[in-house]
Amino acid sequence: xxxxxxxxxxxxxxxxxxxxxxxxxxxxxxxxxxxxxxxxxxxxxxxxxxxxxxxxxxxxxxxxxxxxxxxxxxxxxxxxxxxxxxxxxxxxxxxxxxxxxxxxxxxxxxxxxxxxxxxxxxxxxxxxxxxxxxxxxxxxxxxxxxxxxxxxxxxxxxxxxxxxxxxxxxxxxxxxxxxxxxxxxxxxxxxxxxxxxxxxxxxxxxxxxxxxxxxxxxxxxxxxxxxxxxxxxxxxxxxxxxxxxxxxxxxxxxxxxxxxxxxxxxxxxxxxxxxxxxxxxxxxxxxxxxxxxxxxxxxxxxxxxxxxxxxxxxxxxxxxxxxxxxxxxxxxxxxxxxxxxxxxxxxxxxxxxxxxxxxxxxxxxxxxxxxxxxxxxxxxxxxxxxxxxxxxxxxxxxxxxxxxxxxxxxxxxxxxxxxxxxxxxxxxxxxxxxxxxxxxxxxxxxxxxxxxxxxxxxxxxxxxxxxxxxxxxx
Numbered sequence: 001x002x003x004x005x006x007x008x009x010x011x012x013x014x015x016x017x018x019x020x021x022x023x024x025x026x027x028x029x030x031x032x033x034x035x036x037x038x039x040x041x042x043x044x045x046x047x048x049x050x051x052x053x054x055x056x057x058x059x060x061x062x063x064x065x066x067x068x069x070x071x072x073x074x075x076x077x078x079x080x081x082x083x084x085x086x087x088x089x090x091x092x093x094x095x096x097x098x099x100x101x102x103x104x105x106x107x108x109x110x111x112x113x114x115x116x117x118x119x120x121x122x123x124x125x126x127x128x129x130x131x132x133x134x135x136x137x138x139x140x141x142x143x144x145x146x147x148x149x150x151x152x153x154x155x156x157x158x159x160x161x162x163x164x165x166x167x168x169x170x171x172x173x174x175x176x177x178x179x180x181x182x183x184x185x186x187x188x189x190x191x192x193x194x195x196x197x198x199x200x201x202x203x204x205x206x207x208x209x210x211x212x213x214x215x216x217x218x219x220x221x222x223x224x225x226x227x228x229x230x231x232x233x234x235x236x237x238x239x240x241x242x243x244x245x246x247x248x249x250x251x252x253x254x255x256x257x258x259x260x261x262x263x264x265x266x267x268x269x270x271x272x273x274x275x276x277x278x279x280x281x282x283x284x285x286x287x288x289x290x291x292x293x294x295x296x297x298x299x300x301x302x303x304x305x306x307x308x309x310x311x312x313x314x315x316x317x318x319x320x321x322x323x324x325x326x327x328x329x330x331x332x333x334x335x336x337x338x339x340x341x342x343x344x345x346x347x348x349x350x351x352x353x354x355x356x357x358x359x360x361x362x363x364x365x366x367x368x369x370x371x372x373x374x375x376x377x378x379x380x381x382x383x384x385x386x387x388x389x390x391x392x393x394x395x396x397x398x399x400x401x402x403x404x405x406x407x408x409x410x411x412x413x414x415x416x417x418x419x420x421x422x423x424x425x426x427x428x429x430x431x432x433x434x435x436x437x438x439x440x441x442x443x444x445x446x447x448x449x450x451x452x453x454x455x456x457x458x459x460x461x462x463x464x465x466x467x468x469x470x471x472x473x474x
Contacts, residue, residue, distance in 0.1 A: 009029070027060070027084070028059045028117060029062055030046060031081040031082075032080040086124035267314045268329055271307060274303060281300040289413060311373060323383060338397075339397045346423070361394075367385065373385055392444055405417040405420045417459050417468075421456060
């Protein structure tokens with residue numbers, strides 16, 4: 001019934017169009033021969049569930065004799081194969097069989113097949129090319145024997161093997177030992193004696209989904225299984241407990257890392273509190289005329305040196321551990337400290353650390369010398385001032401100078417905005433020479449041009465009002 005009612009794809013063009021044209025639903029194609037018994041059984045199941053899955057899946061049938069173009073491409077050598085496609089992409093599914101490309105056995109449990117289709121659809125919607133099947137495949141080996149002698153004894157010898165699961169990939173494992181590579185159902189060509197086993201007491205017999213009939217026709221093959229295959233299998237009913245020591249050791253490592261972070265955070269919190277005092281001292285520069293800045297610079301220098309003590313204490317602890325693992329704990333506070341140092345240096349402080357008397361700011365090496373810490377270490381995993389932290393601190397200093405240009409006008413200092421404008425323009429030109437990636441440094445550096453424009457607007461207004469000499473325009 002299912003082979004008649006379900007839509008058929010009669011040509012390779014129809015197969016391509018079915019895969020290409022469907023945008024929102026999973027395309028399920030059963031490849032095989034319509035008259036094959038396995039295909040007829042599977043088609044019946046697909047017909048019964050087609051209505052239930054129509055909102056997220058569409059089902060087609062394709063006869064591999066009528067449309068042979070895909071036989072080699074998709075390796076359609078099984079009597080029945082189901083493949084899944086979504087938006088012109090083949091979606092693979094891990095059924096635990098070692099073959100993730102297709103489902104190549106008859107699955108007569110309707111609800112189980114619906115669950116598989118729905119899981120593949122959800123995974124494909126998320127962009128996954130490989131989806132794990134929601135149903136685990138129970139690997140059960142039913143050994144058979146075609147030996148004429150001692151059949152009963154041989155059968156009893158292998159009775160306990162029915163409830164064993166192969167851990168390694170069965171097809172590769174058995175082929176390695178000279179046995180027939182298993183298929184979902186492999187029927188022995190010789191008369192065989194099936195092994196019947198009672199489940200161990202207190203356990204339920206497993207529901208085998210795959211039964212392998214392996215034809216053991218030589219004693220050597222039996223010995224191979226005894227000596228080589230059995231060590232790779234484990235009982236289904238064995239419930240192995242996970243060693244608690246594994247998680248106890250992990251918890252110990254977590255506690256050690258937490259203790260290190262807590263120690264670093266205590267130092268950083270002290271550094272942050274002193275940083276607030278430094279910024280409070282420097283903020284007085286916005287309301288102080290340039291001629292009266294010396295007391296502000298002295299107080300700011302004192303607070304910065306207090307922060308330096310915390311930096312040295314932080315360095316002594318951080319040097320014992322991985323730098324980049326804990327760098328995020330102190331990075332922001334170190335950036336703020338660099339910004340405070342550079343602003344203080346621009347206002348006239350830290351003259352002894354500048355390379356020349358005319359320098360307006362400290363280089364990264366000069367900042368490292370002031371704080372007594374290394375800078376931009378590459379080969380050593382120790383505490384240091386990184387290039388990114390220095391540049392981000394410079395950007396914060398530019399933002400503060402743009403604010404100072406506006407406040408200088410309110411104090412009647414009409415020449416300072418022009419000086420600030422010339423300085424941050426030079427810095428902006430320098431940042432433009434850097435080939436920055438699309439990260440936080442690149443985004444923050446984009447703000448410099450807005451600060452340049454802000455200062456230029458102030459200078460422009462002052463020029464219109466003839467409040468600054470023409471030669472002093474920024």
